[in-house]
Amino acid sequence: MKNLQTRKLLPILALASLFVKISGSVSLHPVLTGPDMAYLGSRVAFRCIAPDASPPVTYELMGDGGVPIYTGTDLQGDQHASFFLKVTATSEGSYHCKATTGGSTGVSNIIKLTVVTPASNTRVTSEPFPPVAYEGSRIILSCTITKGSHLSYTWLFNRKEVTSSTSPFFHLSGNQLVMEKVTPEHAGHYSCIAWSRVHDIRRFSSSTEIQVTVKVYISKPRISFSIFKVGDSYHGNVTCWSTRGSHPVNFSLSIDDKEVASTTATESLAAWFPVAMVPGRDMGLAQCQAKTEMQELMSEPVTLEVVPVGGDVKVEVEYLYRADSKLAVARLSCQPVLPHFALADRRRILILPKLGPEESGCYRCRVRDSYDDSGPWVESVAVLVKVTDRILNSMPRATSSTETPPKVFMSTIEVITITFCCFLLLMMVVYVACVYRMLDRNRAPAHISTPNSDALPLSAPALQLGSEMAATSSIDCDA
Numbered sequence: 001m002k003n004l005q006t007r008k009l010l011p012i013l014a015l016a017s018l019f020v021k022i023s024g025s026v027s028l029h030p031v032l033t034g035p036d037m038a039y040l041g042s043r044v045a046f047r048c049i050a051p052d053a054s055p056p057v058t059y060e061l062m063g064d065g066g067v068p069i070y071t072g073t074d075l076q077g078d079q080h081a082s083f084f085l086k087v088t089a090t091s092e093g094s095y096h097c098k099a100t101t102g103g104s105t106g107v108s109n110i111i112k113l114t115v116v117t118p119a120s121n122t123r124v125t126s127e128p129f130p131p132v133a134y135e136g137s138r139i140i141l142s143c144t145i146t147k148g149s150h151l152s153y154t155w156l157f158n159r160k161e162v163t164s165s166t167s168p169f170f171h172l173s174g175n176q177l178v179m180e181k182v183t184p185e186h187a188g189h190y191s192c193i194a195w196s197r198v199h200d201i202r203r204f205s206s207s208t209e210i211q212v213t214v215k216v217y218i219s220k221p222r223i224s225f226s227i228f229k230v231g232d233s234y235h236g237n238v239t240c241w242s243t244r245g246s247h248p249v250n251f252s253l254s255i256d257d258k259e260v261a262s263t264t265a266t267e268s269l270a271a272w273f274p275v276a277m278v279p280g281r282d283m284g285l286a287q288c289q290a291k292t293e294m295q296e297l298m299s300e301p302v303t304l305e306v307v308p309v310g311g312d313v314k315v316e317v318e319y320l321y322r323a324d325s326k327l328a329v330a331r332l333s334c335q336p337v338l339p340h341f342a343l344a345d346r347r348r349i350l351i352l353p354k355l356g357p358e359e360s361g362c363y364r365c366r367v368r369d370s371y372d373d374s375g376p377w378v379e380s381v382a383v384l385v386k387v388t389d390r391i392l393n394s395m396p397r398a399t400s401s402t403e404t405p406p407k408v409f410m411s412t413i414e415v416i417t418i419t420f421c422c423f424l425l426l427m428m429v430v431y432v433a434c435v436y437r438m439l440d441r442n443r444a445p446a447h448i449s450t451p452n453s454d455a456l457p458l459s460a461p462a463l464q465l466g467s468e469m470a471a472t473s474s475i476d477c478d479a
């Protein structure tokens with residue numbers, strides 16, 4: 001009975017042992033661990049672990065083609081094998097491992113290894129090159145490398161990091177920094193950093209700085225001239241200038257449409273040209289041209305003519321009032337009567353800031369050519385500057401306000417009356433002046449305060465200079 005039982009059990013046992021053998025081979029599940037990213041040239045380790053495998057176990061690391069790269073045997077029962085490899089350009093790819101023990105073999109998971117090449121030889125290139133552009137045009141800077149992969153880029157402008165949020169005038173895209181419409185604020189030094197990261201390790205490569213220049217369009221040139229005397233001869237000096245723009249600018253001077261001189265202004269926006277000049281003679285129509293690679297602009301023309309002082313000179317008096325209608329200052333200006341000639345304003349205006357009895361009196365001015373220190377003076381007739389209640393009261397009342405400019409309320413009748421009186425006075429002045437000048441040309445001035453006094457202030461701050469508040473008085477002192 002027992003024998004029979006044993007005989008019946010034998011095939012079952014055999015099946016069971018076969019089952020154990022089969023299940024043993026199926027349960028060999030090696031696991032591969034290792035990096036998915038590594039820098040070129042670095043060393044990495046892969047580990048193949050086969051838990052519960054009884055030694056000896058043979059481990060193989062396999063590459064893309066299913067070819068074993070490394071083989072190791074675990075004799076001690078560590079249940080794993082480590083494979084060290086130096087990362088080269090060909091190391092990139094998929095890896096898995098195989099564990100074999102007895103007759104059974106297990107295949108692991110797959111790890112894809114990406115090889116990262118650190119950036120090297122980073123530099124900034126530009127379009128246009130060199131990075132010089134006019135305001136409003138586009139400049140693109142590119143961060144270029146000779147080697148590198150998996151890179152990020154950081155831009156520095158004048159050593160400060162550029163980000164899209166802090167600098168809306170920059171557009172960051174890939175390895176490029178785009179300035180769509182440059183303004184002078186974009187000018188400066190730029191550099192870039194190309195960098196990569198593998199897990200916690202970063203590798204940087206910085207470029208050198210590149211200087212971006214933004215050129216500004218020049219403004220319409222202006223022209224002016226002066227004359228000076230050297231010995232017995234006169235020299236003219238024509239100035240051409242632009243108020244804004246980038247140099248270099250080529251300035252040229254033409255007289256009567258013929259170019260007579262040209263020069264390149266490299267450090268300023270102005271040029272000077274010597275010209276022949278004779279007082280009293282029209283030397284022609286002068287015009288400046290300013291030329292850059294982008295622009296060609298002409299100034300307004302001016303007549304090269306210096307009119308010597310002669311004929312009549314007169315003093316005009318203006319009384320200027322404060323907002324509270326108190327008389328503040330008297331402003332005397334010396335007016336030579338010259339045809340189409342702009343007088344330099346040098347010492348032409350005399351301000352009487354204090355108006356008391358001492359300041360009342362007769363004033364006259366004299367004029368002579370600024371280019372000739374030995375030339376003759378031409379003298380005006382004297383005018384009376386009188387500070388009395390009558391003048392004050394005769395002035396129209398202004399609204400009492402220190403904030404707003406004074407307003408004048410005058411009836412039409414008043415205006416007509418005042419105008420008529422002024423006209424009468426003026427006629428008298430002209431008449432008397434003529435008589436005076438005919439009778440006594442060389443008489444020494446009795447009471448002259450020339451505008452040459454530098455001690456007097458030439459401007460009166462904090463005044464409301466309403467021209468409608470000005471009274472012009474031409475009372476002849478000698479009448």
Ligand SMILES: *[C@@H]1O[C@H](CO)[C@@H](O)[C@H](O)[C@H]1NC(C)=O
Nearest residue numbers: 226228237238239272273274
């Ligand atoms: C011409 O005028 C300019 C500006 O006033 C001055 O700088 C320059 O020296 C003058 N040139 C001559 C030759 O006097």
Ligand SMILES: *[C@@H]1O[C@H](CO)[C@@H](O)[C@H](O)[C@H]1NC(C)=O
Nearest residue numbers: 249250263264291292293294
């Ligand atoms: C300015 O003048 C220089 C010298 O005459 C010349 O070489 C240059 O081409 C000129 N530049 C322009 C923009 O005209």
